[in-house]
Amino acid sequence: MTGDARGWRIALVPDSLVNPPRDASTRQPDVMRVLDSHAYGLLQLPPVGEHRLLLAVIADQIGEYAHHGYAVVAIGIMDQPECGLHWRSLAPLLRHRGIALPPRHRVRLGLEAELESQRLAAFLADYDIPVEEQRRWRG
Amino acid sequence: MVPPAPSKVALIAHCLLNQNAKVCEGARYPGVVSPVVDALRSRGYELLQLPCPELAFAGTRRWWAVYEQYDTPAYRAHCRRLAQAIAPRIDAHLRAGAEVILIGLDGSPSTGVRFTSSKPDWGGRPNRPQDDWDIVPGRGVWIEELEAELARRGLPPVPATGWALDMGRCDETGASRDLAEFLDRRERVARPDGDDPVSP
Numbered sequence: 510m511t512g513d514a515r516g517w518r519i520a521l522v523p524d525s526l527v528n529p530p531r532d533a534s535t536r537q538p539d540v541m542r543v544l545d546s547h548a549y550g551l552l553q554l555p556p557v558g559e560h561r562l563l564l565a566v567i568a569d570q571i572g573e574y575a576h577h578g579y580a581v582v583a584i585g586i587m588d589q590p591e592c593g594l595h596w597r598s599l600a601p602l603l604r605h606r607g608i609a610l611p612p613r614h615r616v617r618l619g620l621e622a623e624l625e626s627q628r629l630a631a632f633l634a635d636y637d638i639p640v641e642e643q644r645r646w647r648g
Numbered sequence: 649m650v651p652p653a654p655s656k657v658a659l660i661a662h663c664l665l666n667q668n669a670k671v672c673e674g675a676r677y678p679g680v681v682s683p684v685v686d687a688l689r690s691r692g693y694e695l696l697q698l699p700c701p702e703l704a705f706a707g708t709r710r711w712w713a714v715y716e717q718y719d720t721p722a723y724r725a726h727c728r729r730l731a732q733a734i735a736p737r738i739d740a741h742l743r744a745g746a747e748v749i750l751i752g753l754d755g756s757p758s759t760g761v762r763f764t765s766s767k768p769d770w771g772g773r774p775n776r777p778q779d780d781w782d783i784v785p786g787r788g789v790w791i792e793e794l795e796a797e798l799a800r801r802g803l804p805p806v807p808a809t810g811w812a813l814d815m816g817r818c819d820e821t822g823a824s825r826d827l828a829e830f831l832d833r834r835e836r837v838a839r840p841d842g843d844d845p846v847s848p
Contacts, residue, residue, distance in 0.1 A: 541685065550666030550669070551679070570704055
């Protein structure tokens with residue numbers, strides 16, 4: 510793919526990690542910054558609530574990536590319902606589309622933000638699809 | 649007690665947070681288009697990522713296309729489905745009094761705001777020479793359908809601009825300047841008592 514800069518990596522990210530609370534006292538890592546520095550794009554998940562059609566649309570997109578050589582991971586939040594990932598709704602939608610559930614990392618809020626950033630960075634750096642699949646799709 | 653400032657929400661084209669959605673050879677960044685994100689975050693905007701209509705319709709390995717090729721009943725129906733999926737979130741923000749703006753992708757056949765791509769004779773064997781399409785003023789098909797869905801819900805038009813990623817060449821400096829000017833105008837509109845009021 511000449512002249513194309515895509516990173517072939519995508520993270521599912523809860524809304525509250527894309528849009529951290531404006532309350533400066535809440536300590537949490539800048540997840541988008543860490544993802545960007547590891548060449549990840551992101552798929553933003555909606556906040557808690559009923560989002561049936563939107564989750565189906567998101568599952569369609571995850572399926573397209575997962576079936577064509579992209580590494581897909583999920584970044585959840587420790588101790589939040591379904592890690593903020595709508596997992597109870599999303600997992601069956603992914604299975605129905607023949608997609609293996611992406612590996613999950615859980616960010617811990619309220620701890621040392623820099624340490625959490627490092628944990629996330631280590632998770633991202635460690636994961637990719639098998640080399641033969643990378644060769645098949647990424648050229 | 650001072651009431652909290654109303655929230656500011658930027659509807660943002662999918663690929664501005666995820667360049668993997670771009671058509672082959674169209675990705676200019678590995679993942680996030682950070683100049684856009686930085687400009688919005690520094691002005692206090694929350695981000696609301698729109699779905700990518702082309703990826704979900706024609707896949708990651710789709711051919712390049714122009715407006716006329718996506719201007720079909722089936723693609724418009726697909727865009728309406730996506731609009732119906734995301735519109736409730738936009739609706740909730742607008743009804744809560746948030747300032748909502750839209751950042752599309754200028755030059756895109758789907759997500760263009762100020763400009764889209766056009767070449768009425770494109771079709772058949774995909775052997776067009778590079779860059780022989782035209783950039784013309786106008787919305788892309790997805791933005792047309794999204795705005796129509798918001799109007800069907802009785803919502804006001806959302807101020808919009810585009811990041812000039814699909815204009816045939818990538819001019820990050822110019823695109824950043826355009827975006828900053830748009831955001832600065834929004835600031836002045838939101839604060840009409842300021843020193844330099846302008847029309848929306």
